[in-house]
Amino acid sequence: MSAKEQTASGPAGPPALLASNLAKSFGGVRALKGVDLVVDAGEVVALLGENGSGKSTLVKILSGYHAPEPGGTLAMNGATVPLPVPLGQARTVGLSFVYQDLGLAPDLRVVENLFVGHRVTRGAGSMSPIRWGAERERAREIFARYGVELDPSAQVGRLRPTSQALLAIVRATEELQEYRHGHEHSGGVLVLDEPTVFLPEHEKVFLFDLVRRVAGEGFGVLFVSHDMTAVREIARRAVVLRDGAEVGDVLVTETSDADLIELVSGHRLDRATIEQATSYGSDTVTEPVGPVVLSVSGARGGRVRDVSFELHAGEILGVAGLLGAGSEDLPYLLFGDMASVGGSVRLPDWSGEIAELTPSRAIALGVALVPADRKQHGAVAELPVAHNMLSLALRNFVRNGFLRIDRMIGTANQRTATYDVRPRDASLNMAALSGGNQQKVVLARWLERDPGVLLLHEPTQGVDVATRHQIYELMRARAAKGAAILWVSTDFDELATVSQRILLCANGRIAGSIAPPYSRDRITSEVYSATARGAAREVSTVS
Amino acid sequence: MTTNVETPEHSVPPSAGNGQRTSSGLARILNGRVAEASLLPFAFLLVIVGFSVARPATFFQWSNFTSIFGLNSVEFILVMALLVPLTNGDLDLSVAELSGMTSVLVGWLNVNHGWGIVPAILAGLAVGVLCGALTGFIVVWFDVNPFIVTLAMGSVYDGIALWLPNQLTVAGIAPQLTQWTVLHHILGIPLDFWYGIALMLIMFYVLTFTPFGQRALFVGQSREVARLSGFRVSSTRFWAFVVAGLIAAISGVINDGVLGSATPGNQGTLLLSVYAAAFLGFTTIQPGRFNAIGAGLSVFFLAIAVNGMNLLGAQTYIQSLFYGVFLVLAVVASRVINRRRAAAAVARGAG
Numbered sequence: 099m100s101a102k103e104q105t106a107s108g109p110a111g112p113p114a115l116l117a118s119n120l121a122k123s124f125g126g127v128r129a130l131k132g133v134d135l136v137v138d139a140g141e142v143v144a145l146l147g148e149n150g151s152g153k154s155t156l157v158k159i160l161s162g163y164h165a166p167e168p169g170g171t172l173a174m175n176g177a178t179v180p181l182p183v184p185l186g187q188a189r190t191v192g193l194s195f196v197y198q199d200l201g202l203a204p205d206l207r208v209v210e211n212l213f214v215g216h217r218v219t220r221g222a223g224s225m226s227p228i229r230w231g232a233e234r235e236r237a238r239e240i241f242a243r244y245g246v247e248l249d250p251s252a253q254v255g256r257l258r259p260t261s262q263a264l265l266a267i268v269r270a271t272e273e274l275q276e277y278r279h280g281h282e283h284s285g286g287v288l289v290l291d292e293p294t295v296f297l298p299e300h301e302k303v304f305l306f307d308l309v310r311r312v313a314g315e316g317f318g319v320l321f322v323s324h325d326m327t328a329v330r331e332i333a334r335r336a337v338v339l340r341d342g343a344e345v346g347d348v349l350v351t352e353t354s355d356a357d358l359i360e361l362v363s364g365h366r367l368d369r370a371t372i373e374q375a376t377s378y379g380s381d382t383v384t385e386p387v388g389p390v391v392l393s394v395s396g397a398r399g400g401r402v403r404d405v406s407f408e409l410h411a412g413e414i415l416g417v418a419g420l421l422g423a424g425s426e427d428l429p430y431l432l433f434g435d436m437a438s439v440g441g442s443v444r445l446p447d448w449s450g451e452i453a454e455l456t457p458s459r460a461i462a463l464g465v466a467l468v469p470a471d472r473k474q475h476g477a478v479a480e481l482p483v484a485h486n487m488l489s490l491a492l493r494n495f496v497r498n499g500f501l502r503i504d505r506m507i508g509t510a511n512q513r514t515a516t517y518d519v520r521p522r523d524a525s526l527n528m529a530a531l532s533g534g535n536q537q538k539v540v541l542a543r544w545l546e547r548d549p550g551v552l553l554l555h556e557p558t559q560g561v562d563v564a565t566r567h568q569i570y571e572l573m574r575a576r577a578a579k580g581a582a583i584l585w586v587s588t589d590f591d592e593l594a595t596v597s598q599r600i601l602l603c604a605n606g607r608i609a610g611s612i613a614p615p616y617s618r619d620r621i622t623s624e625v626y627s628a629t630a631r632g633a634a635r636e637v638s639t640v641s
Numbered sequence: 642m643t644t645n646v647e648t649p650e651h652s653v654p655p656s657a658g659n660g661q662r663t664s665s666g667l668a669r670i671l672n673g674r675v676a677e678a679s680l681l682p683f684a685f686l687l688v689i690v691g692f693s694v695a696r697p698a699t700f701f702q703w704s705n706f707t708s709i710f711g712l713n714s715v716e717f718i719l720v721m722a723l724l725v726p727l728t729n730g731d732l733d734l735s736v737a738e739l740s741g742m743t744s745v746l747v748g749w750l751n752v753n754h755g756w757g758i759v760p761a762i763l764a765g766l767a768v769g770v771l772c773g774a775l776t777g778f779i780v781v782w783f784d785v786n787p788f789i790v791t792l793a794m795g796s797v798y799d800g801i802a803l804w805l806p807n808q809l810t811v812a813g814i815a816p817q818l819t820q821w822t823v824l825h826h827i828l829g830i831p832l833d834f835w836y837g838i839a840l841m842l843i844m845f846y847v848l849t850f851t852p853f854g855q856r857a858l859f860v861g862q863s864r865e866v867a868r869l870s871g872f873r874v875s876s877t878r879f880w881a882f883v884v885a886g887l888i889a890a891i892s893g894v895i896n897d898g899v900l901g902s903a904t905p906g907n908q909g910t911l912l913l914s915v916y917a918a919a920f921l922g923f924t925t926i927q928p929g930r931f932n933a934i935g936a937g938l939s940v941f942f943l944a945i946a947v948n949g950m951n952l953l954g955a956q957t958y959i960q961s962l963f964y965g966v967f968l969v970l971a972v973v974a975s976r977v978i979n980r981r982r983a984a985a986a987v988a989r990g991a992g
Contacts, residue, residue, distance in 0.1 A: 202866070225851050225852075228850045
């Protein structure tokens, strides 16, 4: 089923993008193992793969963020491009990117955002007049050409998310048009990195229309996505990565959903044997026996649209969902860290609206949150380990009106042994520790409070394999002592390993649960199918 | 695709013409953004009417207004120094002291050292540019917080201003300077006011109609977006401090002209009044942006309000009190504008 031969019979010119043998390692881990990629002019190619498959490493090599290992080559429109691509200058070689966050300035106007690339001037050019009337007129012409309805004077932050995405795509395409002026009016590849994740289902058609027009102008499009429906809608060919290697290059029309999902999830028996040794998930699952300690009904807020579930004492409840499914907002919503628009919770000592929760109240009620973004939300890198570990218990270290730092460090030093934080020196700054050890410190901070409910969001992100298993053991031990743990993750290997029950989250709702035995492959295929089902339903109810 | 543009009550009408907010037609006036933009001018009018009714004999006289216009040109010019750094997201707290130091320096060179007034002025402006460049270099090169750096630089300028003339007032600055600032009039208003008007229009042009101003806007919004758009963020920030230094020096020269002398000393009230005006200006004319016309308007709004209260019998301490209160009000108002926008965006994202 090789599609490469098929493309050879396509357009006569050289491919818009021809990359070969791109490889990248991070500290001994091969993130990308020599991948080839071809995108023809006027062709939409989907790049598929799970988290950690090497997808984002590949995109970051193209954008110049990572330098690939020697041996890789890149040719744009037939011309060889020296690697690495100069960072921030990818457009000069005919590559233009739209990322999930779109890169727009929300307080500024559409026309200002559209032509921001023109403001790169030097010397006297910086004082040359901008004729806004003419700029708006040009913006209107450009929007008309792409069939997009946008008001050039509107403030970007006030547009719907879909309109913002359209603007970002038009802007990126215009960059390519300018590249073409200097390059025989051909070539150019638009890279869309998960652009549909946060868009409502029924508005994605606008985006698809636009992408088709862009391809119609002869640009190549590389469409990076988890979204099977979207891929099926616009892509001709799909390249699938798994574990840093290319495992498939297929024509979308000739491949069933099931085949695609199987390519993405794969069957890695060697890993399964490892899982067997460390997992108790698969065999010992039964109905949860402990009392319900957290009962959520009709939770709404952020991307969570309607979520109800019960969490029992002594269980680890996994929540599996793709990015944008709403599961990534759930822990923060239940911790009172995100504006809620509905729903209620019941805890042993309190029940009420979710909107009444605040982080301080949640902490007082024995709820703990371990956020995914350790650098931003989990820990303070420039403070010592002791302070990070004991910041919730400072009161215990006050003697006669003085905070006794020495006692804090003493206690924290003991804890470094309990939680196996290395090196065992709590006076070091957090920044001196590896990601895995930092995460153990963050966990220790919460575990010291003996929380009844633990909300975990991607608790092993950026953590090495050995530490991961330590964290799994730590959490299992807590659950055995009666803690209730909600574990939200896009790492389905991990969920299969730790969870007693697994809920599926798709389109902001709980789409059901997965019956044991668990494996990464099963969770992956169930999640993708549930997301596709939900998407189909939504389109049919809207139109 | 008609559902593309969200149309809440505050959105700009789809065909917003050439974008100028000068409105015609009732519907346009009732539009939320226009109302927001014209709130301050309306308050301005109200204040003038109020004081005119209370003190028709002293306040509502053309001579009173011309003297207000002539006597507040230092603030009027100095507020323009803040706009580019503020648009970049940087605070420059040294402008008032830099203005004070330049005014002492120009007077000292002219009076104590017998320089001609023109070379003295040129030297003052050059020092302003160099000081701005030094601040910008420190901030950008070492990546340190401009708030603290400019606070410290202000103290340095203050020290130099006291040191040069041995803490004495420099009197007897060349009378030509005074002639060309307050004694010559156009339309009955001293020249220095028109200098301010010219500078205001230049700043309006620079911030609204040039690539330089656009870069500053993007840098202030998000350094990351600016960087990915190919801007050299450090350079944008550096030049903002240079411009601020130059304008601060100009205001120092004007100060010499208005007073005919230069007194070293604390410029705290001056700093507070220009910040109050800059943030008040943020809420009007082009709401949500630090804009030249809004800032200029705000300077005179505050000056006229203080003048009116003085005529009602308030003591001089009213100035400090009033500027402080208005700075707080203006900052709160600018926050509310931003937060309301953010809230509108979040609501849409969720819905």
